[in-house]
Amino acid sequence: MRRILFAAAAALLLAAGCSTEPSAPPAPPADAVPAADALPAADAEHNAADVMFLQMMIMHNGQGLELTGLAADRTVSEEVRLLAAAIDTTQREEVKIMQSWLGGWKEPTTASKDMTTHASHGGLPATGPEQIEALRNTSDANFEATFLNLLTGHQNSAVELTNLATDGVNPQTGDLAERIKESRADQVAQMLRLIGG
Amino acid sequence: MRKVFVYPLVIAGTAAAGLVATGSPASAHGYVSAPPSRQALCASRAVADCGQIQFEPQSVEGPKGLRSCDGGVSQFAILNDNSRAWPARTVGSSVTFTWVFTARHRTSNWEYFVGNTRVAVVDGGNQQPDAVVSHQVDLSRFPGRRTVLAIWNIGDTANAFYSCVDLNVGGSSAPSTPAPPPVRPTTPPPSSAPPPPANASGTWATNTAYKIGEEVTFQGKRYRCRQSHTSLSGWEPSIFTLALWLPV
Helix, strand or coil: CHHHHHHHHHHHHHHCCCCCCCCCCCCCCCCCCCCCCCCCCCCCCCCHHHHHHHHHHHHHHHHHHHHHHHHCCCCCCHHHHHHHHHHHHHHHHHHHHHHHHHHHCCCCCCCCHHHHHHHCCCCEECCCHHHHHHHHCCCHHHHHHHHHHHHHHHHHHHHHHHHHHHHCCCHHHHHHHHHHHHHHHHHHHHHHHHHHC | CHHHHHHHHHHHHHHHHHHHHHHCCCCCCEEEEECCCHHHHHHCCCCCCCHHHHHCHHHCEEECCCCCCCCCCHHHHHHHCHHHCCCCEEECCEEEEEEEECEECCEEEEEEEECCEEEEEEEEEEECCCCCEEEEEECCCCCEEEEEEEEEEECCCCEEEEEEEEEEECCCCCCCCCCCCCCCCCCCCCCCCCCCCCCCCCECCCCCEECCCCEEEECCEEEEECCCEECCCCCCCCCCCCCCEEEC
């Protein structure tokens, strides 16, 4: 049963256009340090759930990087600046890791935008081009509050996405998903304290 | 068995996104972030031991028309538990409520209740919400300790999202300008970043402000910080966080 469903899911994924062009994340902020040379390796064993989670997470991290990239150029408190920079750096590193695993498995590294929308259960996702544009156009006075609200929703959504990995079989993917769940939930906690005062 | 169907459901969204939206009660998607709602207080860990809601404050979804803090979701019943002594935010008589979204459903309207009295309603125009949604609500008729129930009524499903916000209304008069997104208080929130431990080069710990060059011990190994940050769980030194910590 399970095997058949995964096979069907994989086939539909391909039909849905998984190999759309990756959206290039914005350039790293000037004070970012270069990522480490060595990327952690993943076991060969994997299934459709591992692949879907990694594809979705790469896209989700990419959208988050657009938000943090905007924060790098604006006036925000030191605490928010550091949080945004650390999220930027870690998510950029995660993208490299996840792409390298998918590449090693000969799987596409991108999910279609349609898939992202559908994963939000029919609603538009938290962060799309309109929200990123709105943040870009937000006045300095309102930037920090808008940024924190958008990124909070975005990271809430990342915690949800980690549920996709529950049925995966690749141990490194499972480990990464758990760390993503924890780190995003903790980032949300930090940001809600900043938003709510 | 339940989880096996997660993927087909997501796939089914290709053809029937609307069905997925109405058929999936645990699906996300919005809550009041400021003043902090009960689920926001759980997610920020200001209130401890909340259970699953701390990981999905956006998921308090139930049929329209409820007047409960938990949206009728039994696993979130803690949100109805007034014995938890939810901290009440002191506010003026006019309060700006701000929402966080994880999915931007078409919106019928937003409603705000104190008890059974609807104190405000804001038309959503059956449109997707803006990047950030804030509403200014006049609570001058309701001074003192109050629980405001904020409701996001979805336009294209039978459901709504519920947030209870505990307030102490009537500290000072609020500005009458149209609702801007709230700005950060001028004083830093006390709970956001506990001071670093006296021994900053000791064992790695969460909620600690680490600076570039600082060293920590984690599971018997030494690491040097290469990106200043406040630590959190999931960001401990590992092969996944080499951007933050390099082995020494």
